[in-house]
Amino acid sequence: MSETSLTVVWVTLKLASVVTIILFLVATPLAWWLSQTQSRYKPVISALFAVPLVLPPTVMGFYLLLLLGPNGPIGQLSDILGLGILPFSFTGIAIACAVHSFPFVIQPLQNAFESIGKRPLEVAATLGASPLDCFWNVVIPLARPGFITAMVMGFCHAIGEFGVVLMIGGNIPGKTRVLSVQIYNHVEAMEYAQAHWLAGSMVIFSFLALLIVYLVNQKAAKRSMA
Amino acid sequence: MSQLQASFQVDRGDFQLDVDFILPGKGITALFGPSGSGKTSCLRAIAGLERLPNSFFQIGDKVWQDESKGIFIPANQREIGYVFQEASLFPHLNVQQNLEFGLNRLAKEKRKIEPDSVIVLLGIGPLLSRPPAALSGGERQRVAIARALLRSPQLLLMDEPLSALDQRLKREILPYLEGLHRELSIPVIYVSHAADEVVRLADHIVMLDQGKHICSGAISEIMVDPRFAELFADGASTLFEGRVTAQHEDLMTEVTANELTLRLTPRPLPLESPIRCRLYASDVSLCTQKPSHSSILNIFQGQVLRIDAGQQKGESLVTLELAKGQKLLAQISNYSLNRLQLKLGTPIWAQVKSVAVL
Numbered sequence: 001m002s003e004t005s006l007t008v009v010w011v012t013l014k015l016a017s018v019v020t021i022i023l024f025l026v027a028t029p030l031a032w033w034l035s036q037t038q039s040r041y042k043p044v045i046s047a048l049f050a051v052p053l054v055l056p057p058t059v060m061g062f063y064l065l066l067l068l069g070p071n072g073p074i075g076q077l078s079d080i081l082g083l084g085i086l087p088f089s090f091t092g093i094a095i096a097c098a099v100h101s102f103p104f105v106i107q108p109l110q111n112a113f114e115s116i117g118k119r120p121l122e123v124a125a126t127l128g129a130s131p132l133d134c135f136w137n138v139v140i141p142l143a144r145p146g147f148i149t150a151m152v153m154g155f156c157h158a159i160g161e162f163g164v165v166l167m168i169g170g171n172i173p174g175k176t177r178v179l180s181v182q183i184y185n186h187v188e189a190m191e192y193a194q195a196h197w198l199a200g201s202m203v204i205f206s207f208l209a210l211l212i213v214y215l216v217n218q219k220a221a222k223r224s225m226a
Numbered sequence: 227m228s229q230l231q232a233s234f235q236v237d238r239g240d241f242q243l244d245v246d247f248i249l250p251g252k253g254i255t256a257l258f259g260p261s262g263s264g265k266t267s268c269l270r271a272i273a274g275l276e277r278l279p280n281s282f283f284q285i286g287d288k289v290w291q292d293e294s295k296g297i298f299i300p301a302n303q304r305e306i307g308y309v310f311q312e313a314s315l316f317p318h319l320n321v322q323q324n325l326e327f328g329l330n331r332l333a334k335e336k337r338k339i340e341p342d343s344v345i346v347l348l349g350i351g352p353l354l355s356r357p358p359a360a361l362s363g364g365e366r367q368r369v370a371i372a373r374a375l376l377r378s379p380q381l382l383l384m385d386e387p388l389s390a391l392d393q394r395l396k397r398e399i400l401p402y403l404e405g406l407h408r409e410l411s412i413p414v415i416y417v418s419h420a421a422d423e424v425v426r427l428a429d430h431i432v433m434l435d436q437g438k439h440i441c442s443g444a445i446s447e448i449m450v451d452p453r454f455a456e457l458f459a460d461g462a463s464t465l466f467e468g469r470v471t472a473q474h475e476d477l478m479t480e481v482t483a484n485e486l487t488l489r490l491t492p493r494p495l496p497l498e499s500p501i502r503c504r505l506y507a508s509d510v511s512l513c514t515q516k517p518s519h520s521s522i523l524n525i526f527q528g529q530v531l532r533i534d535a536g537q538q539k540g541e542s543l544v545t546l547e548l549a550k551g552q553k554l555l556a557q558i559s560n561y562s563l564n565r566l567q568l569k570l571g572t573p574i575w576a577q578v579k580s581v582a583v584l
């Protein structure tokens with residue numbers, strides 16, 4: 001693999017890792033809240049969180065560009081905070097990518113939390129566990145398959161990100177040029193051999209990642225609540 | 227132990243609860259009633275798993291809930307043990323870790339119950355390293371009971387702990403519950419709709435129906451109260467609590483309860499062991515003269531205390547008073563009642579055809 005390819009792979013992996021971490025920090029409390037709430041706004045919020053799933057990446061990218069750009073509210077905020085202009089930067093594509101991958105992380109988490117049910121939480125309370133203690137020592141272990149699914153889905157979706165990255169300013173070598181964009185560049189330039197290398201690796205990687213998800217879920221199904 | 231005072235009210239449209247009762251702070255108290263009577267809601271409210279409006283709960287001098295003052299101690303800060311209908315062990319922890327989950331969250335100076343003794347009492351020593359999925363239903367429920375006990379609770383709450391188990395497993399667990407009753411002085415509130423469990427285990431009973439408090443009192447008294455006797459699904463009966471006082475070889479076992487001697491078919495029990503017997507009213511027949519040459523072993527002298535209509539048409543439920551205030555219910559036909567000319571105060575001999583040992 002050439003040095004350019006390696007750089008592209010490095011940027012892509014870095015992006016996916018950062019995005020996964022951000023999403024975990026943001027989606028876990030939101031998924032927990034959604035799984036427990038009886039608020040009548042729950043369907044509205046659930047629908048809002050699922051929008052990135054169905055919206056064309058170009059539409060998402062367009063509005064994110066406006067929001068993050070120098071005249072957008074987030075862009076101005078980042079300017080004040082001294083983070084500089086977000087479009088055409090790694091931080092910018094990370095934020096955009098996180099928004100786009102958000103449903104892939106929150107949904108498995110919410111499903112996992114909901115499938116735990118009320119009972120283990122009540123048991124933990126009668127055994128003296130505070131709500132936070134219960135979350136760490138009962139909810140997280142019981143939702144582990146959900147966390148693994150969410151992690152793999154979020155990571156893989158971020159790795160395959162194309163449209164949103166391009167809209168926000170991807171394609172700067174070493175900074176915002178990621179795998180899928182590089183494959184596009186190779187194909188545009190008729191460099192099919194190089195495109196094959198990267199595309200083939202993606203196919204294998206995606207398959208292996210999903211294999212992990214299914215193996216974990218199968219194992220978890222055998223160990224149901226006793 | 228001082229007493230418990232409870233008052234719970236809620237109106238959810240299709241379900242109303244409005245109860246007010248005082249419970250003794252010792253022994254096993256059964257919250258008894260048909261499904262939908264509100265017994266589980268009461269138990270959950272006592273545990274703090276549900277916060278009902280306009281409610282009050284006090285154990286000894288500790289107020290756990292007083293909505294008039296906005297006091298509500300959350301479940302995790304109440305000194306309770308709770309056994310759910312399904313064992314609900316944590317599947318990600320093995321038996322030992324399940325037991326430790328509650329124990330580790332209890333301050334050292336509050337640990338009054340010795341873990342090893344509970345493990346022995348419930349016979350779960352060999353299971354400690356197993357995951358819950360590798361246990362039978364009865365084993366799981368025993369672990370759940372041990373897990374609750376290791377919290378050294380001030381109050382043990384049990385929500386139909388046997389109802390999810392079949393007859394065989396019930397018989398497996400009941401002796402452990404009785405052992406717990408004998409060995410530990412923790413007051414227990416036991417929710418059940420099964421008359422046989424209540425009659426076997428409870429000392430005290432609170433009867434609920436459709437969210438209302440029907441009656442409460444010592445089980446031996448409530449059971450012989452003709453107003454409530456028929457609520458024990460399988461028929462009116464009298465409870466005798468006594469001790470084994472003699473073993474006549476393989477011929478019979480003698481039990482003394484309230485200075486009355488009951489003769490039973492032989493039971494392999496050591497002398498002085500506590501025993502609880504149930505005498506069904508339908509197994510008691512009455513004579514106005516002392517019966518002689520009878521094959522019946524248990525004949526008691528007493529007098530008629532009251533006469534009520536029985537549940538079946540043409541039948542009467544006669545309450546007798548035997549020695550020492552011990553009551554006995556007899557179910558006889560109205561025809562016999564007239565023929566014997568029974569009235570209040572009539573001296574009477576009661577023959578008991580069979581005695582069920584619980």
